[in-house]
Amino acid sequence: MTEEELIETYPRLYHMAHDGAWPAIQEHGLLSASALLDLYEVDGQLRFSLESQRRPESVELQRRGLRGAVIRDQKPMHDHLLARCLQDGLTPREWYERLNSRSFFWLSSERIWRLLRARAYRKQPQTVLTIDTAGLVASHRERIWLSPINSGATLFNPQPRGNQTFLRVADFPFRERSKRRKEDNVVELVVDHSVPDLAVHVLAVHRVKDDQVIGEIWRSERALATDHP
Template sequence: MKEEDLLKNYPRLYHMAEDASWDSVVKHGLLSTIELLDHYEFDGEERRKLESERRPESVRISREGLPSAVVRDQKPMTRSALEKCLTDGTTPEEWFETLNARVFFWLSKDRLQGLLGARAYRDKPQTVITLDTASLVGAHRDVITLSPINSGATIYNPVPRGRSTFMSIADFPFEERRKTMKKLIKDAVVELTVMGGVPEIEKHALAAHRVFKGAKTELWRREGSDPSEGP
């Protein structure tokens, strides 16, 4: 995929975070689970479970001198389903670790709204961050990968996945998916991920909102950004 095609077709990215997390994200960055566990100095068996096993519920973590943080649940994914759909010898533990090393962004508002309306999340307020794709890619292109599937969901008919699921922008078969699979733009590229995390989030964000049952409350907006920017 050409970078210009990515920016043209997906000018905005969306990230759904825990409610009331915006201030912490501004201060510490948008961190992957692994980076968050490093930051909070987790180790041993407690860390292994959070990093290499499925999390059926969100887990609040703490460390002296830091505000508490939340490691998000993985409700849409089960180990039993992963055992059936993982390819190339990838184990469920390796898949959990692969996901936990990344920060995830939706490339379409439709995908975001689908997650907000999912049974696991619809009755809880969420923080939604809207970002400028060109800004994020310009700063992090070397650690960005794209996925053709919802990599963290195995409900219904789980799609095969493995070591080749996440590809660099240059290696992603965008035209092939658009033409031979007749994919809509929103389905041609499903996820954009950044390894490790995104520090200085305000450099790339356009707006942050609290979303609950369709109601949106603006938490922050970049000066001069269009009032329509958001979920």
């Protein structure tokens, strides 16, 4: 896949954050779980439980001088199903650590709505960011990977995953997978560690609850009328 194909096919990226997260994202950027644990100086057994094992619930993080943050749950993951679909000798711990070291984006509004409508999230307000793909790729191309699956879920016929799940843009078999629906060809775009300048690439921020956009939090002057989840 070329960068041009990526940007033309998926001109917008989407990210679901916890309710009220936008001010912290403006200040620190989008941080992976591992980056959040670094920033909030979490270590020892607590860090192991949050970074190397499944998180059944979201966890609030606090540190003097910082806004509070939430490290999201991993409800769609189940260890016994994950172990069954892992390849290349990977263990669940290694997969959790791999996921937690990266920041994740959906490449289609269909995918972000699937997550928003999920039973675990639809009754609580969520913050949804709409992001300019071209700007983010130009700024972080050396740290970007693409995935053909939802790498953080093992529900409903979990797909095999391993060392070849995340591929560089140039290595992704986009044309070979072209018979699939657009939202099922490239599923995730991930960035190693964090995206400190994410706010520069955000076009709109909305508050969503129970299958409805309930408010607009922020909008860039560059945003189009269609820039919403």
